[in-house]
Amino acid sequence: MTLSRIRGDWAPIIPKLVESPAPVHDPAFDFTCVTNRNLILDICAVNASKPVNFDLARALVHELNVRVHEGLARFFPNPAEFMHILATTNAVVSGSWLLAFLLSPESWQPKDLDVFVPRGPPGQVIEHYLQLMGYVCTRSFDGISAMYIGDENAMQRVSYVNTWTNDALGVSVDIAISVTDFAVDVIRGFHSTIVMNMLSASHIIIMFPDLTLRNVGYAVPSMTPAVRAKYTDRGFDLVSSNDHLDGPCGLACPSLVRSAFHPKTTVIAPIDSRFLTLRPAVTPLAKYWSAPVSCVNPKCINNVFVKMGGKPVED
Ligand SMILES: [Zn+2]
Numbered sequence: 317m318t319l320s321r322i323r324g325d326w327a328p329i330i331p332k333l334v335e336s337p338a339p340v341h342d343p344a345f346d347f348t349c350v351t352n353r354n355l356i357l358d359i360c361a362v363n364a365s366k367p368v369n370f371d372l373a374r375a376l377v378h379e380l381n382v383r384v385h386e387g388l389a390r391f392f393p394n395p396a397e398f399m400h401i402l403a404t405t406n407a408v409v410s411g412s413w414l415l416a417f418l419l420s421p422e423s424w425q426p427k428d429l430d431v432f433v434p435r436g437p438p439g440q441v442i443e444h445y446l447q448l449m450g451y452v453c454t455r456s457f458d459g460i461s462a463m464y465i466g467d468e469n470a471m472q473r474v475s476y477v478n479t480w481t482n483d484a485l486g487v488s489v490d491i492a493i494s495v496t497d498f499a500v501d502v503i504r505g506f507h508s509t510i511v512m513n514m515l516s517a518s519h520i521i522i523m524f525p526d527l528t529l530r531n532v533g534y535a536v537p538s539m540t541p542a543v544r545a546k547y548t549d550r551g552f553d554l555v556s557s558n559d560h561l562d563g564p565c566g567l568a569c570p571s572l573v574r575s576a577f578h579p580k581t582t583v584i585a586p587i588d589s590r591f592l593t594l595r596p597a598v599t600p601l602a603k604y605w606s607a608p609v610s611c612v613n614p615k616c617i618n619n620v621f622v623k624m625g626g627k628p629v630e631d
Contacts, residue, residue: 345375356585374589403517405438428488432499439493446480455479504605508535519596522583526567534607570607571618
């Protein structure tokens, strides 16, 4: 009934919305002991191997897909339906819920979901869907995004944030609307690299995998104490510079230019086996990012001094 109502109201915008059951665990594989973090890394490793073991790749991706649906079931009775909405709108899930999913699904379970949406009709589509799912808009921030983003420039990337609450489920969903056509433009402006991760309809993207998967993040100096405490209390190490590194930065360099097309700078794991060899639509070719702090490591070639003509310090 829900889908038919959406089709009726938003037929011009959602032409391909289809009914789809939630996926179930494949009985042929037992990944019970594999953490979400390792499952994602295994998918990347299998995908990068030659020749690719497609049976194993599909099994790993399917397991990740099942876990994503299980995680989202707290917010939506039919997570597959919500994933269709993400696909239709090019919106992404990010923030604490995704970080918890990536790193510690047992010990930390946020009750709020952050969804980042391109400007224009996609926001209306998602908020209409939330209404149909029993959510009520309980808070509205017009152009105020300090709760997500820690510096003045980045705050300009969000046009508004609405909080939708579902008392029956005991959860809430924040809808943040980008000022551009891409949700990634908001996420690469976050207060720290620890939350620069995305779940799209087709992929999980970790924008700073070397740091995030070790519970380390580069943070803007202006990060508020409350936000900083939220993450440090959960075991994350937030640093505002890389001067602690003893040696070249390598893939941990904050000034390293990253994109979906720069190998090893970003983890991109498909959650749908149809996308095993395809790039996610939410990170187009033209989008690049680096950390919100600059490299000050004298042993790194990305150091500002080195870039101006100096030589990196050698041991
Ligand atoms: Zn560096």
